[in-house]
Amino acid sequence: MKGDRRVVIVICDSLRNDLVTEADAPFLVALAARGTRFAAHKSVFPSTTRASSASIATGCLPARHGLYGNTQALDEGEGLVCRNVGAPDFRDRMRRATGRTLRVPVLAERLRWHNEAAIVCSNVSPGAAYFQDPDGHGTVYHAAGSYGPGMRELDDPASAALKKGIAGDRAMTDRFCADIVEGRAPALALMWLSEPDYTGHHAPLGSPRHREAIRAADRCVRQVFETVRRLDPSGDDILFMAGSDHGMETISESIDITALLVAAGIKQGPRSSDVVVAPQGTSATIYFSDGARGRAPETAAFLTRENWAGRVVAGAELAKVGLPIDTALQVAVAMATDARVNAHGIAGYGAIVANPEDNESKIGFGQHGGLGINEQNPFLIAEGGGFAVRTETRPTSLIDIAPTVLRHLRMDHDDMDGRALPLSA
Ligand SMILES: [Zn+2]
Structure with missing residues (x-):
C-alpha cells in the first residue's frame, strides 16, 4: 500500500x-x-x-x-416549475429538461x-x-x-x-x-x-x-x-x-415571497409559471419565463425595499455571487441576518423563505442558504x-x-x- x-x-x-x-x-x-x-x-x-x-x-x-440550490425551476415542456433537488428523481428531470446533469x-x-x-x-x-x-x-x-x-x-x-x-x-x-x-x-x-x-x-x-x-x-x-x-x-x-x-443561522420569521410577488402584481398566481420562486432556506432564487423576463428589474426593486431582504442581485450582478447570468434564473435574494444571540448563546438570526412543499415551522431552529456570516x-x-x-x-x-x-x-x-x-x- x-x-x-x-x-x-x-x-x-x-x-x-x-x-x-x-x-x-x-x-x-x-x-x-x-x-x-x-x-x-x-x-x-x-x-x-x-x-x-x-x-x-x-x-x-x-x-x-x-x-443552483436545494430547489431549482425546470421547464420540462410545460413551463417553469420549481422542483426539489433532494428528490431521487430530480437528476433524471434535469437530464430531460437540459440534456445533461x-x-x-x-x-x-x-x-x-x-x-x-x-x-x-x-x-x-x-x-x-x-x-x-x-x-x-x-x-x-x-x-x-x-x-x-x-x-x-x-x-x-x-x-x-x-x-x-x-x-x-x-x-x-x-x-x-x-x-x-x-x-x-x-x-x-x-x-x-x-x-x-x-x-x-x-x-x-x-x-x-x-x-x-x-x-x-x-x-x-x-x-x-x-x-x-x-x-x-x-x-x-x-x-x-x-x-x-x-x-447555520437561527430562524426569526418566515417570509412567503411567492405570495408577496402575487400581491404586488409581479407574478400571475401562486402556481403560475411566469415568475417562479425557488426557496433556498435563507435565500431564494427567482426564475422568469421568456415572456416575463422584463419583470426581473421590478422584482429586484420590490425585494430591495423589504427589511427582511439582505443582498438582492439581478441580471449581470448574479455573477458576483457565483450564479449564471444566461438562464431563466434572473434574481436572487439572500435574507438579511443580524447578530442577535439565542437562548443558548449562539449568535446570528435571519428569516427563512417559505417553502410551500414544507409547512413544518422552522422558527427558532437552524437554517442556511444565504450569505450571512454564520451560514x-x-x-x-x-x-x-x-x-x-x-x-x-x-x-x-x-x-x-x-x-x-x-x-x-x-x-x-x-x-x-x-x-x-x-x-x-
Ligand atoms: Zn448541508
Missing part, C-alpha cells in the same frame, strides 16, 4: 466553524493542532447542501456546474481510470448524495438507492437501512471505515454525515440536543481518522480532510499529504477541495474555479 496516494474526506453537514470547540468537538480541535486549519473558509451561494455538494465534487461555483466533470469522473476510483457514502438527501457523482462513474451508497460504475444499481442493505441522525451516521461510519477506507482503499473515499445538520434543523443551535449531535459527528471523524492513520501512520500517502458545507462559515481541516501544522487565515472555499484532491493524486487541476489549498504559508 505504501506509495498509493489517496484521499479520505469527511463532511459534517452544517457544522459552523465557531462551534468546533474543545467542549463539543474535542477531536476536531486536536486534529486542527496537527494539520492545517482553514480559518477563513467560505461556502458557496446558495449555501444549501445540494449546491455545495456539486461544488465540492466539481471544484466549481454553481454558475459553472449548473446546480452537471455541466462539468465531478471528481468521480476524473478518477474513473483508477481501479477503485471514488466511493461516496452519504446520509443526507438523495439529491445531495447523487450530485457527488450524478452520472455514475464511481460508487455512491445512499438509503434511497446505491449505484456503481455505469449507474449499475447496487443492492446494499446496509445503506438502505440508514436513517438521518446520530445512529445512522454511526452505522455508516463503521461501514465506511471497515469496508471502504480499509477494505477497498479507493483513490477518493468521501463520507457525508447528516449531523449536526439534521438536529440543527429541529432544535435550537447550541441546545443540548444540537451539541450532542456535534459531539457525535466529532466521534465519527475521529473513527475515520484513526483508521486512516493506522493504515498510513506517516501521513505521506493518505491525505485526510474534515470539513463542513456551510454553517457562510464552514470549517475545514487538512492533515497529512504534506499539509503543514498551522492556521491559514487567507480566504478559502468549498471549491478549493476538488483541486486539492487532484493535486495530491498528481493529476491536472487547473481547469476548475477553485485552487488547490496551500500546503504551507
Whole structure:
C-alpha cells in the first residue's frame, strides 16, 4: 500500500466553524493542532447542501456546474416549475429538461481510470448524495438507492437501512471505515454525515440536543481518522480532510415571497409559471419565463425595499455571487441576518423563505442558504499529504477541495474555479 496516494474526506453537514470547540468537538480541535486549519473558509451561494455538494465534487461555483440550490425551476415542456433537488428523481428531470446533469466533470469522473476510483457514502438527501457523482462513474451508497460504475444499481442493505441522525451516521461510519477506507482503499473515499445538520434543523443551535449531535459527528471523524492513520501512520500517502458545507443561522420569521410577488402584481398566481420562486432556506432564487423576463428589474426593486431582504442581485450582478447570468434564473435574494444571540448563546438570526412543499415551522431552529456570516462559515481541516501544522487565515472555499484532491493524486487541476489549498504559508 505504501506509495498509493489517496484521499479520505469527511463532511459534517452544517457544522459552523465557531462551534468546533474543545467542549463539543474535542477531536476536531486536536486534529486542527496537527494539520492545517482553514480559518477563513467560505461556502458557496446558495449555501444549501445540494449546491455545495456539486461544488465540492466539481471544484466549481454553481454558475459553472449548473446546480443552483436545494430547489431549482425546470421547464420540462410545460413551463417553469420549481422542483426539489433532494428528490431521487430530480437528476433524471434535469437530464430531460437540459440534456445533461452537471455541466462539468465531478471528481468521480476524473478518477474513473483508477481501479477503485471514488466511493461516496452519504446520509443526507438523495439529491445531495447523487450530485457527488450524478452520472455514475464511481460508487455512491445512499438509503434511497446505491449505484456503481455505469449507474449499475447496487443492492446494499446496509445503506438502505440508514436513517438521518446520530445512529445512522454511526452505522455508516463503521461501514465506511471497515469496508471502504480499509477494505477497498479507493483513490477518493468521501463520507457525508447528516449531523449536526439534521438536529440543527429541529432544535435550537447550541441546545443540548444540537451539541450532542456535534459531539457525535466529532466521534465519527475521529473513527475515520484513526483508521486512516493506522493504515498510513506517516501521513505521506493518505491525505485526510474534515470539513463542513456551510454553517447555520437561527430562524426569526418566515417570509412567503411567492405570495408577496402575487400581491404586488409581479407574478400571475401562486402556481403560475411566469415568475417562479425557488426557496433556498435563507435565500431564494427567482426564475422568469421568456415572456416575463422584463419583470426581473421590478422584482429586484420590490425585494430591495423589504427589511427582511439582505443582498438582492439581478441580471449581470448574479455573477458576483457565483450564479449564471444566461438562464431563466434572473434574481436572487439572500435574507438579511443580524447578530442577535439565542437562548443558548449562539449568535446570528435571519428569516427563512417559505417553502410551500414544507409547512413544518422552522422558527427558532437552524437554517442556511444565504450569505450571512454564520451560514457562510464552514470549517475545514487538512492533515497529512504534506499539509503543514498551522492556521491559514487567507480566504478559502468549498471549491478549493476538488483541486486539492487532484493535486495530491498528481493529476491536472487547473481547469476548475477553485485552487488547490496551500500546503504551507
Ligand atoms: Zn448541508
